[in-house]
Every structure is written in C-alpha cells, then in structure tokens.
Amino acid sequence: MNTVWKLFFTFLKIGLMSIGGGYAIIPLIQEQVVEKSGWISEKMFTDIITISQMTPGPLAVNTSTFVGLQIGQLAGALAATIGCILCGILLSLTMYVFFQTHEKSDYVQEVLNGLKSASTGLIISAALTMILLALYGNSHPEWNIRSLNWTALLLFSVMLFLLRRRKISPVVILLASGIAGLALYL
Amino acid sequence: MKQHIRKYIWLFAANLYISAFTFGGGYVVVPMVRRLFVGKKRYFSEEDLLNMAAIAQSTPGAIAVNLSALAGYRVAGIPGALISCLAAVLPPLVILSFVSAFYKIFVSNTIIAAILKGMEAGVAALMVDLVTDMCSLIFRKKSFFLSAMVPLSLIANFVLDINVALILVVCCLMCILWALYKKRKRI
Numbered sequence: 001m002n003t004v005w006k007l008f009f010t011f012l013k014i015g016l017m018s019i020g021g022g023y024a025i026i027p028l029i030q031e032q033v034v035e036k037s038g039w040i041s042e043k044m045f046t047d048i049i050t051i052s053q054m055t056p057g058p059l060a061v062n063t064s065t066f067v068g069l070q071i072g073q074l075a076g077a078l079a080a081t082i083g084c085i086l087c088g089i090l091l092s093l094t095m096y097v098f099f100q101t102h103e104k105s106d107y108v109q110e111v112l113n114g115l116k117s118a119s120t121g122l123i124i125s126a127a128l129t130m131i132l133l134a135l136y137g138n139s140h141p142e143w144n145i146r147s148l149n150w151t152a153l154l155l156f157s158v159m160l161f162l163l164r165r166r167k168i169s170p171v172v173i174l175l176a177s178g179i180a181g182l183a184l185y186l
Numbered sequence: 187m188k189q190h191i192r193k194y195i196w197l198f199a200a201n202l203y204i205s206a207f208t209f210g211g212g213y214v215v216v217p218m219v220r221r222l223f224v225g226k227k228r229y230f231s232e233e234d235l236l237n238m239a240a241i242a243q244s245t246p247g248a249i250a251v252n253l254s255a256l257a258g259y260r261v262a263g264i265p266g267a268l269i270s271c272l273a274a275v276l277p278p279l280v281i282l283s284f285v286s287a288f289y290k291i292f293v294s295n296t297i298i299a300a301i302l303k304g305m306e307a308g309v310a311a312l313m314v315d316l317v318t319d320m321c322s323l324i325f326r327k328k329s330f331f332l333s334a335m336v337p338l339s340l341i342a343n344f345v346l347d348i349n350v351a352l353i354l355v356v357c358c359l360m361c362i363l364w365a366l367y368k369k370r371k372r373i
Binding site: 066121 | 207298308312320
C-alpha cells in the first residue's frame, strides 16, 4: 500500500476515534503517528502541538496537514486531512438528518435536549480549562494568588465586559486581545 | 440559479473567515456561526444552532469542521455542506503548509508568543460569554432533568476526567429512560 493511502487510513482512524476534540485526543494521535508508524519524531510532534496552538484550525486537521506534508508532500497532506474529517462530517450529517426526520418522536426530542445539556456542561469544562490556561499558564495550577497572572485577568475581564455589554464580534475580540497581548507581554 | 450561486459564495467566504480565526479550540466557532448565520443572515435560530452544536460535539472528529458542515447543509443542502467543509479546512491547510517550511523560526518567535498569550484571555472570555447564553436557554425550559444534566456532565468531565464518549452515551441512555418514565406517567 502506498504512503498516500496509508496516511488516509491512519487519519481516518484518528478522525473516527476522536470524540470530544481538543487536547484529549493528543495521546491518540501521538500513538498513531509517532509510535506505531514512526512517521515523525516525538520532538516534532511536540512542535506540531505548539504550532497548532499558534495557528487557527482544529488540532487534528493541523496535525494531519503537517504529517502529510512531511512524508507525502501535497497529496499526502490532502489525503490525511480528508481522512481526518470524513467520518465526522458524514456522521454529523446523518445524525442531523435523523433528528430532523424524527422530530416528532418524544425519544428523539428528549435525547437531543439531553445532548444539548451534556454538551453545554462539556463546553463549560473546556472553558474552565481555558481560563486556567490563560490565568495560571497551565491547566492544573497550584491555587494561590501569587501565581495568578493579573494582566491576563484584567484582559479577560475587559473582554468579557465588552462581549456582554456591547455584543462585539468574536473576531474583533480575538484581534483586540492579540494586540493587547503584544503591548502587555512583549 | 443566480441566487444559489450567491448563497454558495457567501457560505464559502463565511466559513473561510470563521476558520481563519479559530484560535484556541473548536468551540470559538459556535459564537462565530451565531454572529454570521443567526445574527446577520437569520438562516436559522439560536435553538437550531444549539442542536447543531450538540450534534457536532457528539460525533467524532473536529467540532469546528462538523459544525461548518451542518450549518452549510442547513443553508444549502449537500452542496452547501461540501463548500463549507472545503472552506473550513483550507486556511489550516495553507497556513500549516507555510509554517511547516519555517517551523523552527516560528516556534521560537517572541512576538507571536505575546500575541497568543493575549488571545488566550480573549478566547476564555468568548467561551464564558457563549456558555452563559447556552445555560440561560437550557434553564429557561424549567426542566429539572435537563438543567441538572449541565453540572453533572461538567463534573464528570472536569473533576472526574471521565471519557467524553462515555458521558454522551450515558446521557443518551438517561434521556431514553426519562422519556419512557414520562410516557408511563401519562398513561
């Protein structure tokens, strides 16, 4: 089997197994592209995660593009990326159409409402992790006032105030906080 | 026909724009889709968006890409979903191709690090804003069962570190039992 197909199937597997997204899937990707296939080194994988945090786009898509490029040029990057997103898109669409066609069923309504509540809880969990990362620099901090980043807390409060009171566009918030970061941290 | 093409172009541009600014994880996409699809164009309601977000999260793969596909499908069917997905993966593909060539310089750049540190606070604020609205939509239904599910899944994930797939499966089972119970009570 040639490299392009191997990339496609490996990332198809990664895409299928990564429920919940975010940083929970890092070990899974690492196992596939570093340990099992030996496509990239441990060091390079850590670099990809750093880069992924610096550039827009989902971690899995970024990793698939990067690994694909390193070992299979553009065709490899495309194959890996398509493999990575294919299952998610198909399953999402299937589930959406299913929920729409069975809208009247009490069970379907109840499951959809429950999923909405559960995913809200999960997003709050991700939000808490993000707050800890922004204010303490890591997601398992020691709880004390001294290690708190006061500049970040101020920036966070100002941005939240603007969002709640002024309904400012998310992109403007991101750009403004990036510029503020440049001014405050450099 | 002309209207269709205009819609496709808008979808492509909107998703390209959203994807190019998805820093700090896929959840940032939800407020962006809300801003463009619900606020500006009124293609669907806030409630629809929550349904889509719940589905995008409950299926495998990147939440950002799944949600783009669903929003695109809702607006313009299968072609809409395809166009949206293409636009959603294009920016990371192009940017990563570029970065991959110079990644040593990129990783050690202090200017980029300062911008990103600032953005972290912005992302945190965006997410707090988003979950506040999501919670108020859920609590407004005045269902104890559905309201209690929010803190339960939060604790399961954040404190107990339980696998997301398992949380979602348990949630579905509980909902089916709950629907059964409600039916029994009515008879």
